[in-house]
Amino acid sequence: MKHVLNTTMLTALVVVMAAVPAVAQDRPAFKEEVLKQEKIYQTPGENIPSGYVIDRSLLAYTATLLSGFDRDLAALRPGDRWLDVGAGRGQAVLDYYTPRYDAMNREGQEQRGRKAQAVAMSIEDRRTPLWQQTAERLEANQIQYWHGRRMREYAPAELGKFRLITDVFGGFSYTRDLSLFMEKVLGALELNGSFYTALIDVLPEQGGHPSSHRNSPFLTAIANADGSATKVCAWLKEITCVAVGCAVQSKLETVMEVYRVQKVCDNVAVPALSLVHYEAGTPPARRFQSGNPTVVVPGPR
Numbered sequence: 001m002k003h004v005l006n007t008t009m010l011t012a013l014v015v016v017m018a019a020v021p022a023v024a025q026d027r028p029a030f031k032e033e034v035l036k037q038e039k040i041y042q043t044p045g046e047n048i049p050s051g052y053v054i055d056r057s058l059l060a061y062t063a064t065l066l067s068g069f070d071r072d073l074a075a076l077r078p079g080d081r082w083l084d085v086g087a088g089r090g091q092a093v094l095d096y097y098t099p100r101y102d103a104m105n106r107e108g109q110e111q112r113g114r115k116a117q118a119v120a121m122s123i124e125d126r127r128t129p130l131w132q133q134t135a136e137r138l139e140a141n142q143i144q145y146w147h148g149r150r151m152r153e154y155a156p157a158e159l160g161k162f163r164l165i166t167d168v169f170g171g172f173s174y175t176r177d178l179s180l181f182m183e184k185v186l187g188a189l190e191l192n193g194s195f196y197t198a199l200i201d202v203l204p205e206q207g208g209h210p211s212s213h214r215n216s217p218f219l220t221a222i223a224n225a226d227g228s229a230t231k232v233c234a235w236l237k238e239i240t241c242v243a244v245g246c247a248v249q250s251k252l253e254t255v256m257e258v259y260r261v262q263k264v265c266d267n268v269a270v271p272a273l274s275l276v277h278y279e280a281g282t283p284p285a286r287r288f289q290s291g292n293p294t295v296v297v298p299g300p301r
């Protein structure tokens with residue numbers, strides 16, 4: 001039987017093709033990995049995979065993130081806002097509101113007063129009774145726990161502006177759309193505000209190392225259009241209107257690189273990356289390619 005496509009059918013086909021994202025067309029395997037990843041997020045507390053840490057303290061944040069984070073946090077004043085993207089249980093936020101925090105950070109205590117507002121963001125709701133008790137003890141909306149959505153799914157008006165944004169093995173390590181993630185983060189940062197984050201098993205700015213990950217050269221890798229490797233730090237430095245600091249934490253067996261991205265003007269443009277490899281995990285293995293329009297992946301990331 002001969003099939004003839006008339007103009008209406010052709011138009012319908014083009015619309016359907018355009019609606020199917022490139023990744024879904026080319027790599028159906030991602031779908032399975034995305035489902036596996038979703039299961040990790042939704043695993044109840046008692047069955048959580050050992051690599052999925054959801055209760056790091058503020059001290060652990062300070063030890064992990066680039067130096068300057070503790071100073072920036074201590075310098076926040078009432079009226080300022082702190083967003084922790086990928087907060088897990090929100091332990092770091094809870095620790096910030098304890099008398100112990102003030103005892104350990106006497107400098108600036110007076111000016112800090114009743115402290116900044118904090119938002120803990122997580123895909124899944126990991127709140128504990130301690131979160132509820134602390135929220136009740138504090139003024140209304142002093143701490144908020146946003147769950148059920150990824151960073152990319154919040155509109156700018158919902159997010160508002162933050163003086164400080166942190167991400168300790170949250171969205172920056174887990175997202176399938178790193179460019180969009182950074183656009184959201186920088187869109188939500190006040191001018192001169194800073195974003196502190198980290199990645200494990202990544203090609204660091206200074207020197208290289210043999211990767212410890214079995215199936216992928218690095219857990220997070222970026223390739224240029226010609227296939228040569230580029231560095232996450234170098235990619236961050238290509239973003240306009242930011243000052244970037246990168247440092248390697250080599251105490252660990254697996255190399256960890258930490259980043260500070262400070263927004264220095266408003267005209268932020270993030271270079272596009274497309275996702276070319278994705279494997280669920282804690283965190284997932286991701287390979288991105290630069291120089292292409294950002295791949296639009298359906299559903300939550």
Ligand SMILES: C[S@@+](CC[C@H](N)C(=O)[O-])C[C@H]1O[C@@H](n2cnc3c(N)ncnc32)[C@H](O)[C@@H]1O
Nearest residue numbers: 054055056086087088122123150151170171174
């Ligand atoms: C491994 S836990 C880390 C929790 C916490 N930062 C800690 O160190 O204990 C990962 C967290 O990131 C969240 N997450 C992953 N991708 C995210 C995204 N794109 N936007 C917001 N949260 C995300 C998860 O829901 C979870 O709360």
